[in-house]
Amino acid sequence: MEDNILVVKNLSKEFPIYKGLLRKKSATVKAVNDVSFEIKRGETLGLVGESGSGKTTLGRLILRAIEPTAGEVIYNFADETNVDFLKLNKKQLKKTRTKIQMVFQDPYSSLNPRMTVRDIIAETLVANKTMSRSEIDNRVREIADLCKLNLEHLRRFPHAFSGGQRQRIGIARALAVNPEFVVCDESVSALDVSVQAEIINLFKEMQAIKDITYLFIAHDLSIVEHISDRIIVMYLGQIVEEADKRTLFENPMHPYTEALMSAIPEPDPLRKMAPIFLEGEIPNPMNLPTGCYFHPRCHYATEKCKKEMPCLRCFGNHKVACHRAEELHLKQYIKY
Numbered sequence: 001m002e003d004n005i006l007v008v009k010n011l012s013k014e015f016p017i018y019k020g021l022l023r024k025k026s027a028t029v030k031a032v033n034d035v036s037f038e039i040k041r042g043e044t045l046g047l048v049g050e051s052g053s054g055k056t057t058l059g060r061l062i063l064r065a066i067e068p069t070a071g072e073v074i075y076n077f078a079d080e081t082n083v084d085f086l087k088l089n090k091k092q093l094k095k096t097r098t099k100i101q102m103v104f105q106d107p108y109s110s111l112n113p114r115m116t117v118r119d120i121i122a123e124t125l126v127a128n129k130t131m132s133r134s135e136i137d138n139r140v141r142e143i144a145d146l147c148k149l150n151l152e153h154l155r156r157f158p159h160a161f162s163g164g165q166r167q168r169i170g171i172a173r174a175l176a177v178n179p180e181f182v183v184c185d186e187s188v189s190a191l192d193v194s195v196q197a198e199i200i201n202l203f204k205e206m207q208a209i210k211d212i213t214y215l216f217i218a219h220d221l222s223i224v225e226h227i228s229d230r231i232i233v234m235y236l237g238q239i240v241e242e243a244d245k246r247t248l249f250e251n252p253m254h255p256y257t258e259a260l261m262s263a264i265p266e267p268d269p270l271r272k273m274a275p276i277f278l279e280g281e282i283p284n285p286m287n288l289p290t291g292c293y294f295h296p297r298c299h300y301a302t303e304k305c306k307k308e309m310p311c312l313r314c315f316g317n318h319k320v321a322c323h324r325a326e327e328l329h330l331k332q333y334i335k336y
């Protein structure tokens, strides 16, 4: 268990919907539905799914940015194991939060335009009140240098930087407190493709230098493919497939994963999978389908799929939630 920096057990989050003048509860949205998984120390777990699949809510739950409806979140840090994160009081939470950081999606709105780059990177260090001003300055210069920021530019404001440089500032801010675990929520999605590659390489370099564990959230399977060791695919708040990267790309077992793979842009026409068009939008989470949540859009659905919800089953280290996992021979995204 201590190999795992994070263990998530049966985590759920429901949001009540209120209607009318009397604000009566009219419905419940199940954003995250009984999700369990682990992340090993030093690995990168990719979390992928369409918009509305619950991946961002899951990321916020394990940071306790929002409180879950049910479940457990256990951290094993280098100096403290079995930390029941959801039971920490305010003071304990503040201390523990330095070990867990987040890199946000939008490099434009996530940086305070009135603060210099030096002050943005130093913000958490100042709030912790454990370092002197000269120690903070040294740490800021060290981390800015590692993130390939020009040290001459530390006195400038965020508006003077490009999107890629701003994301480097965001990464430097997250890593300044030497976190053990970082949640990257669509951290490269807003950037150009060439800048995306630079930032992904920076994440990898920082992982090698500082032994960081990442949860890398993205809607695009091609982005998580470049950085992840293992990948979890989510659909409507549930895990539908989980495997190491190679197994997932060579042998996808869930029709939703197959459809996501067919959407990966591939410049070589001989390698490209024929696109699989999913019918309609992701269903309304206030009105979930019966049986398998994916059945209204699945090309392989049967009568059983409409009535019975599939559970997440193990095939070695490969987990799949599909009634027809053994019999379907889905298209591979052969690249390895």
Ligand code: SF4
Binding pocket: 254, 255, 256, 292, 293, 294, 295, 298, 299, 300, 301, 302, 305, 310, 321, 322, 323, 324, 325
């Ligand atoms: Fe498709 Fe049925 Fe599998 Fe759901 S259980 S993914 S509907 S084949």
